[in-house]
Amino acid sequence: MPTLSRIPFLYALCLFMSFPVIANTEDGFDELDALLNMPLDSLADTKVVTVTKTSLSLSDVPASVHVITAKEIERSSARSIADVLVLAPGLHVTKYSDYDWTISARSKNQGENNTLLVMIDGRSVVNPLYSGVNWDTLPVSLDNVDHIEVVLGPVGTMWGGNAVNGVVNIITKDAESAPKAQVSASVGNYDYREYKAHHNIQLNESTHLSGYIELLNHSPFTDEDAHLKELRDLKVQTERFGLRADYQNLQDTVSIQFGGIRSREDYQWLTYTPAFLDPASYQDDYDAFITEMNSQELFAGIQYLHEKSDGDQWENQVWVTYSDSDSTNEPASFTRIDLDSRYTFNTQDWGILTLGANVRIIDEEYAQFSEQEQYLSPYVRTIEEHEFLNESYGLYANWTINLTESTEVTLGNRWQHTNITEELYSQPQARLLQKLTDNQRLWMGWGRSVITPARLELDSQFQENYSCSSCGYYDPATGNVYDKPVNGTIGPVDYLQAYKYLGNRDLEMESVDTYEIGYRYWQHNQFQFSVSLFYSQHDNVRAYQNQGGFVYISQDHSNGAIGTVIHDMYAQLIDPLSQETMGGELSMQWQPINVLQVNANYSYKTIKGECSGSVCGSNDLPILDLENTPNHYATLHLMWDIHPTLWVSSVVNYVSASKPDDKLVAAYQSYGEDYLVWPELVTLDMSIHWQHKPTWPSIKISAENLGNDQVKEYSEQFNPFANGTQYYAELSWSFI
Template identity: 30%
Template sequence: MSCYVNANDLDILLAMSLEDLSNTDISVTSAAKKPQNIEDIPAAVYVITNEQIRRSGVRSVAEALALAPGVQVTRISEFNWQVSLRSLNEVLFNKLLVMIDGRSVYSPLMSGTFWHTIDALFQDIDRIEVIRGTAGTMWGGNAANGVVNIITKSSTDTQGHYAEVAAGEKDYQEFNYRYGFSLDDNTTARFYMKGVTSDYYLVNDDSWRNLSGGFRADHNVDNRNISVQAGGYQTRSQHYWFYGNFYLPPEDVFTNTTLNVFARGAYASFDWIEQYNDKTTYELHLWADANSTNEPSAQGEFYTLDLDTLAHHALSEKHQLTAGGGVRVIHRRTESYPDDFYSHVEPWGRYSHDPIGTDFIVNGYGQIESQLNDQWFSTIGAKIEYFSLNDSVEFQPQARFLYRHNDQQQFWFGAGRAAVTPSFVESKTDSYILGTVGITDGNGNIIDSRPTVVYTVNNQNLKNETVRTIDAGYRYSPTHSLSIDNTIFYSKYKNLRMEGDRAWACVYGECIDGSTLPYEIFTLINTFSDGLNADSYGFETAIQWQPLSALKLNTSYSYMKTNAECSGSAGCDANATSGYRLMYDHQPAHFASIQSLWQITPAWQLDLWLKYKSKVEADVPAFSAPSITTLDVRLAWQQKPCWPRIEWIIDGIGKDPYEDLPGKSLIEETFFMRAAWDLP
């Protein structure tokens, strides 16, 4: 292999338009479970390309999602994040379906996504597809606000050796390796391993590490494509911790200790796609995984087996039917209440009265795509889904239309309904947090204090969370170097989760059921409620522009606003100072991202990423937050294609310690270096 780039080839590369670099051979499969060009999809779609990910300088998939409009990425610690789509931002965000090659990575242990466990070799990611809006017809539960599908490359496209090392501040170190090879003329494979270590928090020496690895094989012959994948991960972090034994004397109640948290998992998947004839294609997707963690608020393990089958059939030249069905079985094992809870009380945790169980989900769906005339196209479909956990059935329809004015302009609009998969976290488990209650005299002065355990107990009568969304969009590509994609949306949520009214169950250790607790403990009880509804609306735009042959700009902006209302809780009162209603009403409204990719010379790249989050003004100080603007810088050098690529990256250049949202851990400017070597 030659280590030199032909000058003419380089000139051609630098002269390629944005469309050539970003959209050539890129199709979206998450919208209709089949390859489609973006301009043919009547929905809000954004594709984060491999180039955008690599040149953003990010160290995680979660960070890269901030490139897409409508996505809110909040950094919890050095290596943990919460991600939401179209407002309702919270740690336990259950309205976004996250997948890797169509395999769900949603965790029943927390009713959300453990983002610090989702890792992949960036070099092997082909693209990340972000579908904004309801996608329940194709994907079912949890695709309420949208879908994130991380699409990895075929092993055919990842042949040879790839190695990457990185190191930087906060004790950050990383090593990645992948090797791809051919088994025969039609079969290729690869395996990879990845290891990361770092501080978990800025303010102390808590350590964090992640080890992961995997295998993929692809067999392509005639009209048949088969893919087999398997892999696993383990994360570990160490934290300063304590627990209380309330049977001991006051001076000995609390014991300082170290908490060693782990999360581990393994998966395997099998995908078969076969073109039966010119009109029909069949697909079979089967995957299984096993996951466990000892994190106190999500302790337990679960095992999932998922089968999905579908067929694409051309009814005529202008009508195509997609129909399918599937079943998912989830077996869970969670922590039961200990025999004596008050002899070992962690700062927070979760226990269950029904620690072992098996749930299943069954669905069937159909969708018809039609060409109504030369300019109008429609997509109409529905899914019926049964959830055994609460014996419920959800109907999730959608209707979408696209008007192709010409090759440069398309208009689309749609409406749909989606449901959130019911969670055993809310219906089968109780969470708690340890605190202190201040005891006051008649003048309001604190004269004493007592330990308090605040419980949020389960509710088996919760209705499923649902959302109805209408949205519309306009795509405009006046030239090959400029693309504009605009979307407006309105969503109506029902039965959102919140905490109900609180009531004291025990005061000075004397409980209303006649029992007595040690150490004059207070306990406060609240129950999960579904009495919260909300409306959200907003505007999203993505602009891709290549003003010069060596300079590209990827820009996104989002405006999102939520209005919530509820009943049955003190947090619903007009003078409330806490609660989910206030949290939803007081979130940043404006988000902006500008990524510039500059090929200074054939050997040098300079990439900048500016991110902005607007301030939050609230009468309650706990919900107020300043605006946040950060600038990430990446400088890269690679003299020849077979030489290593050296990168210098500053995350949040010049940024002093700050909270990404109120109550989150401090983060600040971080510098690291990375070297990658790709040998086909």
């Protein structure tokens, strides 16, 4: 288990490696400066669109915003969007296996996290089933990403539901800027293989076209535990492709995109074979086998922007998305249409006013299971209404007013109606920006956002099953003990247990109110610093309440048993909890010399839970579980250009261990002391890249999770896989 004592060693290693970099810059410094062209973009020159849907200088955005550039992505050793996000403050990025992540912003990290909105070019990529994100199947090429905008706090006024604790907007390169005639191949341990091809062409003076295709193969886990030895041959195969056409003529810009992803995962599955179904031929409790889980997503969209000479803008977006999965946890297909239209009035007298409307229609279709099938899998999700047309309509307005030459106020609101709940809800915001000096900004704000209601929590049932022949069983209703016929027991039984987690149509809408204050400072393109503090109140937080159970008796059974017990147990979602979260983020970017860039960030958060209603009583375990989260997060990213042909980079990421309350630990004492503790993590990733000339192939060698092999990033209660140290080499060549 890594400890804090290892952090100084890792920092020392990074500093040691930087010495030859500085030494190499003493001679020919001016030449390197011209060749590398590495200066940081000034905050005033960096443009972001996620906060207001219009392009603003990062320096003048009254919100906590961080931009991850294409250069930082390239030099992070990351091979996925999820891994890249450790570079942003305020995010808790946690890896469950070699293709599963969960990411949270300013809240507790959990498997079905739905308080972070994730978009690609403004198109939501959340899963409609639970309003969360499947990070392993994002249909975007990392090589095609221009930058990633991370907004912390509520942005529901502009984007609607799930823009609650943060927004991640992945901005791809336009067709002209996309890689040209580029192919690459990567190989690494744990059966990692990745092949890519990218190209762009100019059709005429106003039109560019780009496209890519990628193929990825790897093991589903890097855990080397002995019990996984027989599963080493399992594979995950992912294919991505994308096409983009951009047209620009005078005041009009049109972008058309089409792409998709398909994922095929080998995994070990089983079917329970309880004896009472066929006692004559019964042999085993279950039949284990290797199968394949498939999921895919296809999307197409068009974006149109008209910019008038007076500064007004009119933008329209249309997206059509189809996705499906045959997993028993997500057995559904979705066809989604997203329409968004906005007009921005840009006047000196009245400030900037944006008026917009959006429509989202999702045709949902869920798989059907017979009553018998529901008991024969380890887990399965069912829903009564298998076909549903999910409709959502919204209107929004956002107004930025210049009170003085140095003071701006932003006021906005969104009114959204959804037919899932037949409710109309609003998401207002108020923000203030004060320009202290030419290179200093102070901002503060308040906003309210809601979590988009999903059918998972309202209508679905998730069922976990367990089957055992000739087992012991205690009947609480009668006090009878069924076990081997000793000590007065009656005799063993065949036991089939089903734990059913039920949705609830009476749940109230989850809402989060957040108050923020922040400060920015920058010194040209050499140094940038920002700090933000926040307090949020999250109401109607979900929890499961036990609803009791039912026991059924069957006379059919296996040899050695006296009968079969079918035990159904129920828990239903309720919303008695609330939480107060407070904390802050620090971010710094520094370029002491042109060939060295240092990025660092630190985040802190703490959660205080409360419970109301009869369900609370003397049981405060749901509150204590809500509060059990790491408090400290930090990342250090160093990028060195040793020579115009050679660069080296490293990323150190730290997450503190959680400290669960003694009552919570005592409740789970039988599982061990560390069962609930989120472990302390210190990870080190490094890359070295060499390219003799721009026309030559480039070679990149990377290592992830150095010095921390076989570490688990989740607490043991989630049964996580361990993540091993991974190495890979990439050969890339641009022919033109």
